[in-house]
Amino acid sequence: MIAERSAFASGRTVDVALESRVRRWTVDEPEGLLSLTGSTTVAVSERIPGAIRVGYGGVMRVAALAAAAPELERELRRAVLASGAELVLLLRTDDARSLVERAAAIRDARPDLVLALVAERHDAAGIVDLVEALRLGCADRTPAPRVVIAGEAHAALRVKAAAVGYAVELLPDPRRPDGIAAFAHRCREFRRGTDEDTVLRDEALEELARLVAARGTDVLVVDVSGGSTSLVRANAAGTVAAAHVAPLGCGIAADRTVRRAGLDGVRRWIPWAIDAPTMLERVFNRARWPDAVAAEASALALEIALAHEALTHALVDAGAAGLLEPLRDAPITIVTGMAASFTRPAHTALVTIDGLASPRPTTLHRDSDDGLVALGALAARSRATGGDPSAAVADELARRVAPLAFVVPVSPGRRSKVRVNGAVASDEALVPGAFFSLPHRGDADVEITGTPVRTRGMAGALGIIVDARGRPLALPPRDAERIPTLVRWFAALDLAGNGG
Amino acid sequence: MGWHYGRHVVEHPLPIGASSRPAVGYSVRAGDPLATGTLLGSPVRVEGGRKLGVEPEDVERVARVPVGTEVARGTVLARTGRRFARAVTAPIDGRLVHRSYEGDFYVAPIAGIWTVRSAMDGTVTRSDDAAVSVEGSAWSLGGVAAYGPDAFGELTLGVDAPTDELQPGRVDVRMHDSILVGGARIAAEAITRAHACEVAGLVAGAAPAGGLRVVYGDEVTASGGPTLEDRPTVLCLLGFGIGPLPTEIYLPFVAFGGHRAAIHVASARLFVFAPETVLDRSLDAPAIVLSGDFGGVKALEGETSLTGVTRFASDAFCEGLATKDGVVPVPNVLPYDAPR
Numbered sequence: 001m002i003a004e005r006s007a008f009a010s011g012r013t014v015d016v017a018l019e020s021r022v023r024r025w026t027v028d029e030p031e032g033l034l035s036l037t038g039s040t041t042v043a044v045s046e047r048i049p050g051a052i053r054v055g056y057g058g059v060m061r062v063a064a065l066a067a068a069a070p071e072l073e074r075e076l077r078r079a080v081l082a083s084g085a086e087l088v089l090l091l092r093t094d095d096a097r098s099l100v101e102r103a104a105a106i107r108d109a110r111p112d113l114v115l116a117l118v119a120e121r122h123d124a125a126g127i128v129d130l131v132e133a134l135r136l137g138c139a140d141r142t143p144a145p146r147v148v149i150a151g152e153a154h155a156a157l158r159v160k161a162a163a164v165g166y167a168v169e170l171l172p173d174p175r176r177p178d179g180i181a182a183f184a185h186r187c188r189e190f191r192r193g194t195d196e197d198t199v200l201r202d203e204a205l206e207e208l209a210r211l212v213a214a215r216g217t218d219v220l221v222v223d224v225s226g227g228s229t230s231l232v233r234a235n236a237a238g239t240v241a242a243a244h245v246a247p248l249g250c251g252i253a254a255d256r257t258v259r260r261a262g263l264d265g266v267r268r269w270i271p272w273a274i275d276a277p278t279m280l281e282r283v284f285n286r287a288r289w290p291d292a293v294a295a296e297a298s299a300l301a302l303e304i305a306l307a308h309e310a311l312t313h314a315l316v317d318a319g320a321a322g323l324l325e326p327l328r329d330a331p332i333t334i335v336t337g338m339a340a341s342f343t344r345p346a347h348t349a350l351v352t353i354d355g356l357a358s359p360r361p362t363t364l365h366r367d368s369d370d371g372l373v374a375l376g377a378l379a380a381r382s383r384a385t386g387g388d389p390s391a392a393v394a395d396e397l398a399r400r401v402a403p404l405a406f407v408v409p410v411s412p413g414r415r416s417k418v419r420v421n422g423a424v425a426s427d428e429a430l431v432p433g434a435f436f437s438l439p440h441r442g443d444a445d446v447e448i449t450g451t452p453v454r455t456r457g458m459a460g461a462l463g464i465i466v467d468a469r470g471r472p473l474a475l476p477p478r479d480a481e482r483i484p485t486l487v488r489w490f491a492a493l494d495l496a497g498n499g500g
Numbered sequence: 501m502g503w504h505y506g507r508h509v510v511e512h513p514l515p516i517g518a519s520s521r522p523a524v525g526y527s528v529r530a531g532d533p534l535a536t537g538t539l540l541g542s543p544v545r546v547e548g549g550r551k552l553g554v555e556p557e558d559v560e561r562v563a564r565v566p567v568g569t570e571v572a573r574g575t576v577l578a579r580t581g582r583r584f585a586r587a588v589t590a591p592i593d594g595r596l597v598h599r600s601y602e603g604d605f606y607v608a609p610i611a612g613i614w615t616v617r618s619a620m621d622g623t624v625t626r627s628d629d630a631a632v633s634v635e636g637s638a639w640s641l642g643g644v645a646a647y648g649p650d651a652f653g654e655l656t657l658g659v660d661a662p663t664d665e666l667q668p669g670r671v672d673v674r675m676h677d678s679i680l681v682g683g684a685r686i687a688a689e690a691i692t693r694a695h696a697c698e699v700a701g702l703v704a705g706a707a708p709a710g711g712l713r714v715v716y717g718d719e720v721t722a723s724g725g726p727t728l729e730d731r732p733t734v735l736c737l738l739g740f741g742i743g744p745l746p747t748e749i750y751l752p753f754v755a756f757g758g759h760r761a762a763i764h765v766a767s768a769r770l771f772v773f774a775p776e777t778v779l780d781r782s783l784d785a786p787a788i789v790l791s792g793d794f795g796g797v798k799a800l801e802g803e804t805s806l807t808g809v810t811r812f813a814s815d816a817f818c819e820g821l822a823t824k825d826g827v828v829p830v831p832n833v834l835p836y837d838a839p840r
Contacts, residue, residue, distance in 0.1 A: 020839070021831070098542035100597060100608055104516050128601075136516065136598045136606075140628035162601045255722040262718075277710030281741035282794035284709045284722035288644050288739060288840045293818050293829035295792030300814035302794065343815040 013051035014374040017201070019226045019252050019290030020044055022053070025374040034378060035396045036371050053198045054370075054377040056227060056246070057191030060085035063111035063145070065130040067123040068094035072175075076117055078321035079174035083187035084202040084228070084244035085113070091133070093126025102130065103137035111138075111145045113190065114166075115183070116159055117174065118151035124158045131162040148186065150174055199377040202230055202244040205336065207383065208376030209234035211397055212334065214390055220330035220362075222352055223373075224307045225337035226251020226290070229314040231327045241326050243318040250306035250338050255287040261309035268475050269305035269354070271486035274298070304347055307339045311355030329360040331457065334401065336373050340366040346493035349405050349462055354489075359471050361408045361446070363457040371400050405437070405462035406444050412468045413450030420464060421445050434468040435492045462493060501837045502641065502785030503752045505776045509635045510620040510764050512650075515728065516540070517597065517614070519568065521627050528618040530762040530773060531652035534632050538570075539612035544591050549603025551588050552580045559603035568629075570595050570610070577605050614728065619650045619764040621773050638771040639756070639779070641737065641749070642837060643703075645724030646768040647716050648733035651679060651701030655753065655761040655772060658702075659683040662750035665742075666704055668693045675699050679761045679770075681753045684744040691715055691732050701733035701763045703770055705743030706797065712740075726765040735763050735770055738788055739797035746799035748783045749836075755779060785836035789828055800833055 012029075015022040018041070025039045047053075062085040066072045073090060080087045089109040091102060106114075114134055118127050131147075138145055147168045149156045160168050171186060172179035192198050205221050212219040213234035223230040228246035247253035248260065258266055263276045266283070282302055286292055294300040318324050339351050348366045367373060375396060379389035410416070416430040418438065422445070425438050430448065440459040447454045448466075476482045514521070514535050521535035528534060549556045563578045565571060571590040579587040590596070590607045598606040622636020658666045658680040666682030668689040676697055682690070682704030688711025694702055695715075712720050715732060722740070737749065759774040787800040792812070802824040810820030810827055819830040834840070 098608075099545075099606055100516060100540045100543055103598075107516060132598065132600050132606075135601075138630075140630040142630065164601045259719060259721060277708060278741075278795065280709040280713065281796075284645075284740040285790060285794045285797065287722035289790050289794075289832070289834070290840065291831045292790050292794065293812070293816050293831050294794070294814045295812040295816065295829050295832065297814050298793045300816065343817065 013048050014377055015048070015051050015053045016370040016373050016377070017044065017053065017055040021291050023370050024048075024051075025371065027374075027378065029392075032392055033395055034375070034392050036374060036400075039369060039371070051197065052377055052381055053195070054201055054204050054373060055198050057084070057188070057198065057200045058193055059112075059246075060187050060191050061088045061110060061112045062086065062187070063089040063091065063106060063109050063114045063134075065091050065114065065116040065127055065134070066093070067117075067119055067126060068092050069119065072117060072119055074320065074322050075175045076115065077317070078323065079115070079180050079183045081243040081245065081317060081321050081323070082180050083184040084191065084200065084246060085187045086246055091130050093123065093130065095130075099129070099133050099136065102133035106134055106137035107141075113187065114145050114147045115174075116147065116149045118149065118155040118159055119175070121152050121155045123152075124155035127155070127159050128162045131159060134163070135165065146190070148183065150179060150183070199380050201225070201228070201373065202232075202242065203380045204373050204376035205230050205232050206234070206240050206242055206376075207380040207389075208232075208334070208336075208372055209240060210238055211376065211379055211390065211393060212332065212401060214238065217332050218330045219332040219334060220327060221334045221336060222311065222339065222356065223335075223337040224310050224339035224351070224355075225249050227253045229310045231314055231318060233327050233330055241323055243314060243321065243323055243327065245314040245317050248310050248313060250303045250310055251292075252287055252290050253310075254283045254306050257306050257310050257313070258283050260313045266302075266305045266309050268482060269308045269486070270301045271483055271490055272301075273479050273483065300342070300347075303338070304342065304351060307351045308355050311339070311351060312357075315356065328356055328358040331360070331362055332365065333358075333362045334365045334367060334372065336367040336370070340368050341370075345404050345461055346490075349407070349465065349493060350489065353407055353465065353467060354473055357471050357473050358407075359409055361406065361453070361455040361457055363403050363459075364405045364407055364462075365401055366404050367400070372397075375400065403458035403460035405465050406440075406446065406457035406459040407465045407467060408446050408448070408453065408455060408457075409467045409471065410448045410451055410453050411470060412448065416448050416450040418464075418466055419447040419449060425464075430466065430468055432468055432470060434466065435489050436466055437462055437493055438464040438466065440464050465493070502748055503639060503779065503783045505637065505639050505779075507635060507637050508620060508640055508769075508771065509625065509633055510618075510771075511626075511631050511633045511766070512616050512619065513631045513766070514616055514629065515614055517595065518629050519570070519595070521632055522624045524624050524627050526624045527622070528624065528634055529621050530618050530760060530771065532618050533615045534618040534634070535616045537614050538595055538610045539614055540595065540597060540608035541611045543594075543597055543606040543608035546577065546588050546591060546605040546607060548578055548588055548599065548605050552578055552586050552603075554580060554603070556601060556603035559599065563599070565596050567596055567599055571607060577607075617650060617652065619652070619762040620771060637776075638773050639752070640772070641770045643735045643737040643768040643770065644739055644840060645722060646726075646733070646735040646763060646765040647712060647720065647724045648701070648727055648731040648765060649729070650726065650765055651733035651763040653678045653700035653761065655679050655681060655756050655759055657681050657753060657757055662705075662745035662747065666690045666702070671697055671699060673697045679703060679763060683750070685742045686734065687711075688714060691734060695732035699732075701735065703735045703737065703763065705736070705738045705745045706740050707734050707736045709740045724765065724768060733763050733765065735765075735768060739790070742796040744798050746786050746788075746801075748785045752779055752783060787833050787835050789823070790832040790834075792828065792832075806830070
C-alpha cells in the first residue's frame with residue numbers, strides 16, 4: 001500500500017497528449033483515493049517536471065519476415081496490432097521477387113524494427129534469404145533497424161547468425177499470448193524511448209479496460225483519436241485483446257484514413273453532397289494541421305465521417321488478425337479520444353454504432369474530456385511499479401463511467417414491438433430499417449417481441465437506441481437516396497443533418 | 501520564420517546499387533550528379549565458401565572482387581590454393597551486389613542506370629551506400645509538403661500577384677528547366693502542362709489535392725514524399741486547396757527571380773542560391789489561418805483580439821480570435837513554421 005501511494009504521489013498532474021497540445025489533469029489523492037479535480041488545455045511545450053504524460057510515443061515501423069502459411073500472417077498482424085506499431089512490410093518466403101527487389105522493398109519501407117518469425121525448423125532457409133535481403137537493403141543505414149527473431153529455437157539461432165551486423169533479440173513465439181505480450185512490451189519500450197514519465201496511450205487504454213472489466217462485466221474500449229485508432233477488449237479475469245492501429249484516425253492521420261477507405265468510403269457518411277476534390281483538400285489540410293477545430297458544420301461532418309471509417313478499418317485490421325468477433329460483442333462499450341469529444345454525444349453514438357456495426361446489445365459510455373484515459377494512465381503507472389490501482393481509482397472510475405445510451409441492434413419480426421421494463425415502449429410495430437431512440441434513463445430490461453432479443457443494460461442521455469437497420473450496415477450508393485437516409489439517422493438521435 | 505539565410509544539411513537517400521558517389525569533403529553544386537548507380541536485374545547466387553572449402557568468415561580473405569564492383573562473365577570472384585586452386589567466377593556480366601553470411605556471392609545483371617542529383621550547393625558531409633548528405637548555405641523556405649523528384653532550375657514568377665492562381669496558359673516551353681512560382685494555387689492542368697513543357701518544378705501557396713492524386717496516384721498523402729520516376733515536382737507552401745501567399749513570402753520571390761534554386765522534396769524545402777545580401781534581413785512570415793471548413797489556408801492579417809471561449813457554427817466551443825474576416829478558433833492559427 002505504501003509503495004502504491006508513493007507511485008501515485010510522483011505524478012500529481014497527468015498530461016494527456018492531443019495532437020499539438022495536451023489536456024492537463026490535476027490529481028488529488030485524499031486518503032489514497034484518486035480523484036481528477038480539473039483540466040485545462042495547454043501547449044505541449046509547457047511541461048511540468050514529474051507529470052505523467054500520456055502520449056503516442058515514437059512512430060514504430062515494423063517489417064515482418066515469415067514463411068508462407070497464411071495463419072502466420074494472422075499471428076504476425078495480431079502481434080503488431082497489440083504493440084501499436086505500424087506494419088509497413090510483410091515479406092514471405094514465397095515472395096516471387098528477386099533478392100534485389102526484396103532489398104529495395106525493405107529499403108523503401110524504412111523499418112525501425114524487423115520481426116522474423118521462424119515457425120518451423122524447415123522455414124529457416126527461406127527466412128535466412130529474407131535476412132540477406134534485409135542486409136542488402138539496409139546496408140549503411142543509420143540507425144540500423146533492430147531485428148527481433150521468434151519461433152523455433154534452433155531455426156531462430158540460425159537466422160540470428162545470418163543477421164550479421166544488426167542488433168538482434170530473441171523473443172518468445174508471438175503465436176503464444178506471452179510472445180505477443182513480450183513483443184508488444186519491447187515495441188512499447190522503443191516507442192517510449194528514454195522518456196520515463198510517458199505512459200503510452202495504448203497502455204492507458206488497456207489499463208482502463210482492465211479496471212472497468214474488473215467490476216465484473218466485459219468491456220470494449222474504442223479510441224478514435226487524431227492519429228491512431230484502438231480497440232481494446234478486456235474481461236473480468238484481466239485478459240486483454242487489443243488492436244492499436246496507427247496511423248489511422250480523424251485528425252493528423254485523416255489522409256491515411258482516406259487512403260485506406262477511399263474517397264467514396266469517407267464521403268458516404270457525410271449527409272449532404274460534396275465533390276471528391278473539395279473533400280480531399282479538406283482532408284489534406286486537416287491532416288497537416290494538428291488540433292484544428294472544425295468551426296463549420298461541414299468540417300465537423302468530415303471529422304465524423306473520418307471517425308466512422310477509422311473505426312471500420314481498425315476492425316478490418318483486427319479481422320485480418322482473427323480478432324474481429326471478440327472485439328464486437330462486449331456488453332459495455334466506452335468511447336474515448338476525438339470520437340468521444342464531439343460536442344454532441346449523439347455524434348459519438350453514431351460513429352460507434354455505425355463503425356462497430358455490432359450485432360450485440362451494448363451500454364455505451366463516452367469519455368468526452370479524456371478523464372478516463374488519464375485515470376487509465378495513473379493506474380498503468382501504478383501497476384508498472386508493482387501496485388494494484390483498483391481500489392485507489394474505484395470511486396473516480398465509478399463517477400466517470402456514466403452510461404450514454406443502451407444500444408439494441410435487432411432483426412425485427414413481422415409484428416415486433418419494443419418492451420422496456422415490461423411495458424410496451426412504442427405502439428408502432430418495429431420494421432426492418434428502423435433506427436430510433438426511446439427516452440429512458442437507468443437500468444433497462446429490453447425485450448423485442450417476436451425476436452430472441454431480451455437484454456439488460458443502462459440507458460443515459462440518449463436513452464435506448466433501437467437499431468433495426470441490419471448488419472452489415474448498407475448505405476445506398478446514390479446521393480439522392482443516401483443523403484435522406486443519413487439525415488434520417490442523424491435526426492433519429494435528435495441531430496440536425498443540414499449543415500454545410 | 502519564413503525566408504531565412506543559413507547553413508543547411510540536405511540528405512539524399514540512395515537506391516540500391518550505388519556505383520559512384522563523392523567522398524566526404526567534396527564540393528558540389530545543386531543539380532550536379534551526386535551519385536550514380538545501376539538498376540539491377542534478378543541476381544544469380546554463386547556458391548562461395550562451400551565451393552572454396554573455406555569458412556564463411558574467411559571468404560572475405562580470399563575474395564578478389566569487392567562487393568559493388570562491375571564484373572564480366574568469368575571474372576574470378578574468389579580463389580584459394582595455389583597448385584590445386586579452387587575458384588568461383590561470375591556466371592554473367594553484371595555487378596557483384598552482395599555477399600551472404602554463408603559466403604555466397606550474388607551477381608546481378610545491369611538493367612539501367614540511376615542518378616541522384618544534389619539539392620544543395622556545398623560540401624559532402626556523409627557518403628555511404630545509404631545516403632549522401634551535403635551541407636551548404638542558401639536562402640531557404642519551408643513548405644508543408646512536396647511531391648515528385650528533387651528539382652533544380654532558375655526561379656521564375658508565373659503569376660502577377662500572390663493571390664493569383666497559376667493558370668496552364670502561363671506555362672510554356674520557354675520556362676523549361678525553371679522553377680515556376682505560382683500564387684495562391686496551382687491549377688491541376690498547370691501541373692501536367694508544366695511537366696510536358698519540361699518545367700523543373702512548381703511552387704505555390706497551395707495545390708489542388710485532387711490534382712495531386714491524379715498526377716501521383718491514389719496513394720498520395722498530405723505529407724508528400726520524394727519519387728524517383730519522371731514526374732512533376734510540386735511544393736505546397738501553406739496547404740491545399742487555396743493559399744494566397746503573404747507579402748512577406750511573395751516579395752522575396754520577386755527579388756530572387758533568375759537565381760538558381762532547388763526543391764528538396766523529402767524535407768519540403770525550397771533553396772535559393774542567391775547572395776545573402778539580396779534581402780537585407782530574414783523576413784518573418786505572418787501566422788496562417790486554416791479556414792473553418794478546412795478548405796484553404798491564408799495569412800493572418802490586420803488587427804486581432806481574443807474573444808474568449810466562443811461557440812462556432814459546428815457547435816464546437818473553444819477560444820476564439822477575432823480577425824477582419826470573422827472569429828476563428830485559436831488552434832486554427834499557427835505560426836508559419838510551426839511543426840505540422
